Each structure stands twice: as structure tokens, then as C-alpha cells.
Amino acid sequence: MTTHSVLIPFLPTRPEQILPYAGLVHWTQAHRLWQGQSLMVEPHQGFVHAAGAGFRVPTGLGVTLMPLRHPYEAALQARSLALATGQPVTAGFGPGAPSLQQALRGAPYRSPLTAAREYLTAVRGLLAGEHVRIDGDYVTCDAQLAPFPSAPVEIGLGVLRPAMARLAGEVADVAITWLTPAAYLRDTVLPALREGAAKAGRPVPRLTAMVPLALARKDRTAGEIALASNSAHLGLPHYVDMLRKSGIGITGTDRELDARALVEGRGFLSGDVAELVAQLKEYEEAGVDEVVLNVTGVANCYGPQAASEELRTILSALA
Template sequence: MTTLGVVFRPQLAPEKLRPLVRAADAAGLEELWLWEDCFLESGVAAASAALAWSERLHVGVGLLPVPLRNVALTSMEAATLLRLFPGRVSLSVGHGVQDWMGQVGARPASPLTLLREYLSAMRALLRGERVTVDGQYVHLDSVALDWPPLEAPPVYAGGVGPRTLRLTGEAADGTILDASFSAEGVRRARQLVDEGRESAGRTGEGHHKVVVYLLAATGPGAAGRLHAELAREGKESVPGLGVAGDAGAVAKAVQGLVEAGADTVVLQPTADEPDPEGFVRFAAEEVRGLVP
């Protein structure tokens, strides 16, 4: 069955998170996703609060920028969340926005090398292994978590370009695709991920999940808000991006992404969504029932 989620965008002030989490939990939303965007909000701090404020809501962080974070710290934080809230957390990592990484003096010369080394070390640490590695970017000397997760979790990685998408297949357990992917884009991305899995000999490891964000708007002025956001991103001329309309229209767009290879679709409201809590209820109470 397709999993449906909503993202809490960090353009909303942190204090807006609690009422939205309560609304999501009460409405039966399956997943709430958070971003760690510079210089807005911490993904891990927000995830911890959201999990504590809810009873059954699954919380994902997509994604944590690896140049900004030592892999041991990210693994410690991940393990803590996974033990505090077993079965309710998904974490993903990625390059981050390179201009932002440059602003804090953390821009790597080879983002692909860093992400590959990071994924290898993080997955090993979360399996409870003792890790020694002296890579180009990742350096660990006999590091092991004292409180690893009780069960090794999947580690997702985000990607846009072909080489990164192949890498997510090679080295991650799942892939995060942002809202710049149409259904056709998701189909091509899934092919690249599968190529990476095949090159790494991982095709027998089980299903590699793909999480896709879908820019969505509903209610009065929905089409205008959607077009304005796409225009701000310079993507208003890209066919098949985003959806504006009622629950039926949104569900149809979700199904198109699923048919292209998405396992989870996360509805991404526009940055100027006038009723974030209402958007959560719309997703959980109106769209969910129309998505197989």
C-alpha cells in the first residue's frame, strides 16, 4: 500500500510545529516529514519534539546535510531517536545545498565521495559495528555506539543528479526525491537507482524504497499559489510538476508518482499555505481514502 505523508516546511516558525503534529496525529496521518534547511530549523531537534508530542505518527527527516554534520554525531542522534521511538523514525542524508555549505566553510571538493564514505560509516555504526576508517572526508578510529538501535534501520539518501541517484542505489537503503521530479522523472530516477544497486551487487537485498515529495495546493487560490511557487523556483515551464485542486486531483497525481516507482508520496504545501493544519487534515481525511 502507498504511504502518504505531509512535510512541515521550515518556513514555518518552530512554535508552529506542535499544533500541526497534534492535528496530524488526531487525523490519522501516516507520516510527517521535516527538513534541515540552512539556516532555518534543526531536523533532529524538530523530529524529537514531534515524536514526543504524538502517539502514533511516523516522523521522517529528509534530509540531513552531510557536510554540516560529523557522521558519529548523526549516528548517535539517530540511534537515540530510534531507541526512544522504535519503529516511528526515518532518517535520510544528502549533499545539502552547496552554496549553504560554502557559507559555513563546509563545502566539499567531492560531494559524491563524502556521501559515499558517510553512508558506509553511518550504516555500519547503526548496525552496532565498531568502525575504523580513514577516508578522504570520514575519519573514525575504533568508533562504536554504546546504545545502537535494537534493530538496524534503513538509511535513506537524497539525490537529484544521475551520479548521486546511482550512488543512493549503491550505498543507501532508500532514496529521497524532491518536488522537482515529475512522474517521468521518478521513473528515470528509479532506473538509475536500480543501476546502482546492480553495480554494487545489492539486487538481492530486498526492496529499495523511494520517497517522493509532491508540491500540492488546495482551496481558494490553489492554482495561483502553485504557479507562483514553481515560478520562484524557475520551474513553471517543467511539465508535470505539482498539483492544484481538490482531493481527487491530488490523489490522481499521487497515483501517477506511485505508478512511476514511488513507495511513499509526501505532500509538500506551498510556502504560503494559509492553513497548514487544515492541509494536514485534508491529506489524512480526504486524499488518503482515494489512494490505494
């Protein structure tokens, strides 16, 4: 059974802005509250603020960027969040763009796959209470996180293409995708996840898909909202490659044309309530375990209150 969760559809500049979305998870059937990497209110602190305000809900970090913190700090922050909320945490990680890697490390990762393998291996061991000894190409750690019981912390890996999906199958509990059409998940990502899990002799990770969407209205243009949601991603080489592999023929240069192609190719979902429910059903049929409703485009075009109302409407229909 596929669960449905909520993504905070903007980067909060004040922690109280998170509360309406935490309330949606608290008061509806939404499974988890997610936030991507923020350089405003950092996700761990924002979620703890919500817990302090009375909204102790399961949370997902999807994804935080590896160059920002050492694996020890990553494990410490994830467990601290689980301790503060008393609820399960999905701690997702990703290598980030080469430009970020260059800015913070002095050079991009020569192998993002190796960097992610070392990073997640260290975080997993630390959260398990092990003394982690790694002297790798990208991660050095000779330390132990003091054991203490907490709510469960799952390790997630951001996944777009088959190689990272195979790695997630080997080392992650959850594969987290963004902007990936249902058919691409079914035909490309899930087989790679299964291949990696079989190689490592472990269960296939759960698959969580961040799905951008918006209700169709007479005063709206789906392409405009898709562009407001994903303009930056449509210019990044790894997203362009993934979308082309999924059958969406984007140019990588003409953002408006590419946004329309995204809608036509079901990378961005648009329709009335019944149509959105049917389109989201395709993710369940594709084998996705958790769909995260992403109304960032609505928030960017019409504001956070409109985004909150949109989520409430969609969640009610899904119920």
C-alpha cells in the first residue's frame, strides 16, 4: 500500500512557517513531513521547532547535501531529530551539484558513487552504535556515536539514474527520487534497486518519489506552474539526462518549452482532483512505496496558503 506524504513547498525563513504543513501531517492521513536541503532554516532545526510547538510527526530529509557536513555530524543530527521528536526519521543524503562540491571541498567528487557509498556506510555504522573506521577516498572517520535508544532512523539516498539506484540497493534503506515519471521508476529505477539489493544480499530499499503536481484551474497554466517548480532542475545535466531516458524530450536550454514537455510526459502532474488521483495511482502501480506531494510550483506562483489548501484538497481526495 502506497503512503502519501507532504513536502514543505518553499525554503522557510522563519520556523513557524513550517507549522501549517506539520499540522497537515498531524491532522490528516499524510504519512510524513519532508523538506529538502535549505540554506535558510535548516531542516533538522525546523522540524525540532515544529515538535516543540506540539507537532511531533515523522520526518524526512530529502535530501541533505553531503558536502555540508561530516558523516559523524550527519548521524548525530539525524539521531538528535529522532530523539527530539520521538518519531521516525528518514535521513536522505545526496552528493549535490559539482559546483557545490567544488565550492565546499575545493574539487568535485571524482566519483559521486564512491563518495556516497563511503558516506552512507559511515552514517549507518555510527547510527548502529559501531566504532566506524574508514579511511576512504572521500570519508575519514575513526569514531563512535555514544549509543542511546531513539526512534528509528532510516538511511536514504537520492537517486535519479540506474548506477545510483544500484548503489541504493546495496547501502540504503530508502531510495529518494525527484521529478521521475512513474514509468521510469517502474522500468529503470526499481530494476536497478533490486539488482543492487540482490548483489548485497539485503532487502530491496523502499522507494520514495517526490512528485511535483498542481490542480488544474481556469486561471492557471500547467506549464507555468511546472516551470516555477522545476526551473533550476531543468538546466542541470543529470536531470536532463534522466528526463530524456524517461522519454521526455527536453532541450535543456528552453525552459518554457521544457516545462510544457514535462507536463506532457507526466514528470509534472496536472489535472482536476479525479485526474490527479488517477495519475498518482500510476506511481503505486509502478511499485512506489511513498509518494511525496510537492506543490512547490503552486507556492511559488500563488503563495504558501494556496499551497497548503491545495495539499489539503488532494489529501482529502486520496483518503
